[in-house]
Amino acid sequence: MMKVRLHGTRGSYPSSSPETQGYGGNTPCVEISHGPDRIILDAGTGILGVDFDTDYPAARVDIFLTHLHMDHVQGLAFCKPLFTPGREVHLWGPEDGAEPLQARLNRFLSPPLFPIPLRDIPARLQIHELSGASELVLGPFRVTADYISHPGPTLGFRVECGSGVLAYLPDHEPVIGRSHLYPEDEWVSGIHLARNADLLIHDSQYSKKEYRHKAGWGHSSLNLAAEFCHRARARRLVLFHHDPAHSDAEITRMFKKFLSKTAYDFPMELARQGQEYTL
Amino acid sequence: MSVHALEIILSRQLADSLSVPVFIVDPEGNLLFYNPAAEKVLGRKFEDTGPMPVGDWGTSFYPRDEEGNLLPPEALPLVETLSRKQPAHKTFWIDSLTGKSTKISVTAIPIIGRSHEFSGAMAIFWDTEAP
Numbered sequence: 210m211m212k213v214r215l216h217g218t219r220g221s222y223p224s225s226s227p228e229t230q231g232y233g234g235n236t237p238c239v240e241i242s243h244g245p246d247r248i249i250l251d252a253g254t255g256i257l258g259v260d261f262d263t264d265y266p267a268a269r270v271d272i273f274l275t276h277l278h279m280d281h282v283q284g285l286a287f288c289k290p291l292f293t294p295g296r297e298v299h300l301w302g303p304e305d306g307a308e309p310l311q312a313r314l315n316r317f318l319s320p321p322l323f324p325i326p327l328r329d330i331p332a333r334l335q336i337h338e339l340s341g342a343s344e345l346v347l348g349p350f351r352v353t354a355d356y357i358s359h360p361g362p363t364l365g366f367r368v369e370c371g372s373g374v375l376a377y378l379p380d381h382e383p384v385i386g387r388s389h390l391y392p393e394d395e396w397v398s399g400i401h402l403a404r405n406a407d408l409l410i411h412d413s414q415y416s417k418k419e420y421r422h423k424a425g426w427g428h429s430s431l432n433l434a435a436e437f438c439h440r441a442r443a444r445r446l447v448l449f450h451h452d453p454a455h456s457d458a459e460i461t462r463m464f465k466k467f468l469s470k471t472a473y474d475f476p477m478e479l480a481r482q483g484q485e486y487t488l
Numbered sequence: 489m490s491v492h493a494l495e496i497i498l499s500r501q502l503a504d505s506l507s508v509p510v511f512i513v514d515p516e517g518n519l520l521f522y523n524p525a526a527e528k529v530l531g532r533k534f535e536d537t538g539p540m541p542v543g544d545w546g547t548s549f550y551p552r553d554e555e556g557n558l559l560p561p562e563a564l565p566l567v568e569t570l571s572r573k574q575p576a577h578k579t580f581w582i583d584s585l586t587g588k589s590t591k592i593s594v595t596a597i598p599i600i601g602r603s604h605e606f607s608g609a610m611a612i613f614w615d616t617e618a619p
Contacts, residue, residue, distance in 0.1 A: 303602075304602060304603055305602050306601070306602035306603060306604055307602075340602070340603035340605075341493060341494065341601060341602075341603050341605065355494075356493075356494040356601070356602065357494065358494060358497065358498065362602050384501065385498075385501050386501075386505070387504075391500075394491065395490065395491050395492050396491075396492060396497055396500060397491065397497075398491075398494055398497050399491075400491055401490065401491045
């Protein structure tokens with residue numbers, strides 16, 4: 210059985226407002242486990258909620274970064290294993306074809322933005338670049354990565370473990386400035402990653418109305434996320450990357466309004482920090 | 489069915505947004521898409537023609553030079569870009585699928601993604617006698 214735990218569900222920037230604590234204020238981080246084996250998707254501030262002391266007896270930690278926007282890497286700076294001598298930390302992230310991943314990470318993890326340069330981090334750090342259509346096996350997990358539509362090099366992930374399949378596309382605008390996806394599947398960014406997944410975690414930052422003014426910003430409306438799930442024939446949709454400008458009450462209202470106008474045949478729900486799924 | 493490379497998908501989205509005619513092909517030269525502006529020059533909707541191998545689209549429009557000599561597919565800028573992975577440009581005549589003769593200028597560019605993989609090519613063309 211694969212377990213999927215949401216440590217951070219908020220997009221853009223963390224929110225400590227009491228009005229956002231229902232769905233959570235931490236930025237993206239999802240932990241996947243199968244017995245003692247674990248991998249982490251994204252290193253937003255949610256990664257600070259991962260219990261590395263108890264749950265990671267093995268020396269090795271694997272963190273997969275969809276991209277390097279701040280909300281997905283901010284937690285790295287305070288991620289305990291990076292500052293534990295001897296810990297083996299593998300960071301996996303998107304190749305951009307021009308600058309090595311280490312150099313790009315170093316822009317953030319170095320003075321003056323951060324006191325310790327990446328080269329001085331005491332963990333045994335190994336950085337791996339993933340390009341389009343990458344596939345690797347780590348213990349019981351088969352991870353497939355591919356570029357998806359979002360500003361800057363950005364990956365979506367498909368994680369298979371036993372018979373369970375998780376698709377994770379937290380920042381994704383599968384079609385830009387249109388109200389519907391292209392009718393042919395081969396023209397839909399990321400659809401192969403989500404095909405027949407048991408659980409799809411997908412960007413849904415905006416309402417349909419908001420999206421009209423945010424086309425090209427790299428995020429989806431609730432409507433596009435649901436249409437994407439339907440087209441991919443994924444079995445369950447978790448709506449993710451909540452706008453930090455939206456209170457819990459506003460998010461709930463948006464979702465209810467959306468549900469009242471749609472009739473999809475798969476369950477969908479708003480991502481909630483701390484929620485765990487078993488696949 | 490496999491999904492096109494992201495840069496091809498984004499090229500189509502760009503083409504959809506342009507009023508200049510655009511043609512997109514894969515590395516083997518198979519026509520993947522042309523936009524509504526191209527439909528006006530070519531004389532048929534993409535929905536009607538669908539994807540086409542290079543041997544078909546390279547000759548369907550009877551491309552020819554100023555003297556009326558038929559141009560072989562390898563003389564077309566898009567095919568040149570496919571073989572050399574470099575931009576190419578040419579002005580020549582075509583017949584649309586409705587039989588209208590038009591002089592067009594074509595600029596083709598290779599589509600090479602972040603991992604330096606050659607994903608295909610895009611040709612932007614226009615009717616040189618259009619107002």
